[in-house]
Amino acid sequence: ISVTPVDDTPEIAEAFQDLTVNEDNADTVIDLSNHFTDKDNDNNAITLAVLNNSNAALISATIDNYQLTLKYTENHSGIAEIIIRASSNEKFVNDTLNIFVQAIDDPPELLTPPSSITKNEDDPQHIVDMSIWFTDIDNDDAQITYQIIQNLRPDIVTPSISAKQLVLNFTENANGTSIIQIAGYSNGLSATTDLSVIVLAVNDMPTVSNGNISLFED
Ligand SMILES: [Ca+2]
Ligand SMILES: [Ca+2]
Ligand SMILES: [Ca+2]
Numbered sequence: 001i002s003v004t005p006v007d008d009t010p011e012i013a014e015a016f017q018d019l020t021v022n023e024d025n026a027d028t029v030i031d032l033s034n035h036f037t038d039k040d041n042d043n044n045a046i047t048l049a050v051l052n053n054s055n056a057a058l059i060s061a062t063i064d065n066y067q068l069t070l071k072y073t074e075n076h077s078g079i080a081e082i083i084i085r086a087s088s089n090e091k092f093v094n095d096t097l098n099i100f101v102q103a104i105d106d107p108p109e110l111l112t113p114p115s116s117i118t119k120n121e122d123d124p125q126h127i128v129d130m131s132i133w134f135t136d137i138d139n140d141d142a143q144i145t146y147q148i149i150q151n152l153r154p155d156i157v158t159p160s161i162s163a164k165q166l167v168l169n170f171t172e173n174a175n176g177t178s179i180i181q182i183a184g185y186s187n188g189l190s191a192t193t194d195l196s197v198i199v200l201a202v203n204d205m206p207t208v209s210n211g212n213i214s215l216f217e218d
């Protein structure tokens with residue numbers, strides 16, 4: 001009687017559990033050195049490979065020395081299915097890892113800081129477009145709303161907001177420098193920026209306060 005040795009396929013020793021992480025999570029490293037077994041040989045004779053990654057735009061999956069490393073694409077969320085193949089002496093088994101990356105609402109960010117504004121005393125109303133100041137990675141920037149947080153010199157300039165416009169009205173005969181702090185809000189989160197408003201003094205023409213003007217006679 002001759003007994004022909006049978007090469008058994010490798011097996012999954014401990015199946016993957018679903019993995020849930022947040023957007024922009026640090027890399028996940030999973031030790032796979034005992035994830036698969038083979039009756040015929042030691043685990044270190046098993047070779048591992050990423051057979052398929054259903055969402056490479058979301059996650060990169062690499063295996064080095066039985067360590068599976070998952071890297072998450074910045075500001076991306078969604079689902080990926082990673083299939084790992086364990087091969088041993090030309091036989092193989094696959095295991096599937098489901099990964100759920102949950103979206104996180106990022107606060108808006110300052111995109112284009114406003115340039116300072118220099119005006120002359122008694123200049124007419126000035127309007128500033130704020131629509132390019134802030135950006136939000138999660139949604140259209142058109143959804144950002146604005147609020148005046150602080151005005152350093154209300155005695156020289158009065159700011160008000162109309163949609164995405166900052167309206168500046170200047171106080172008569174007042175000059176100096178004000179700093180106006182503006183917040184951009186997106187879905188309850190905010191960023192702020194400062195706008196410098198410089199009002200230059202202008203020498204007013206002398207005015208006649210009563211009808212009596214004394215002129216020198218020669
Ligand atoms: Ca085997
Ligand atoms: Ca993010
Ligand atoms: Ca986000």
Ligand SMILES: [Ca+2]
Nearest residue numbers: 105106136138
């Ligand atoms: Ca956001």
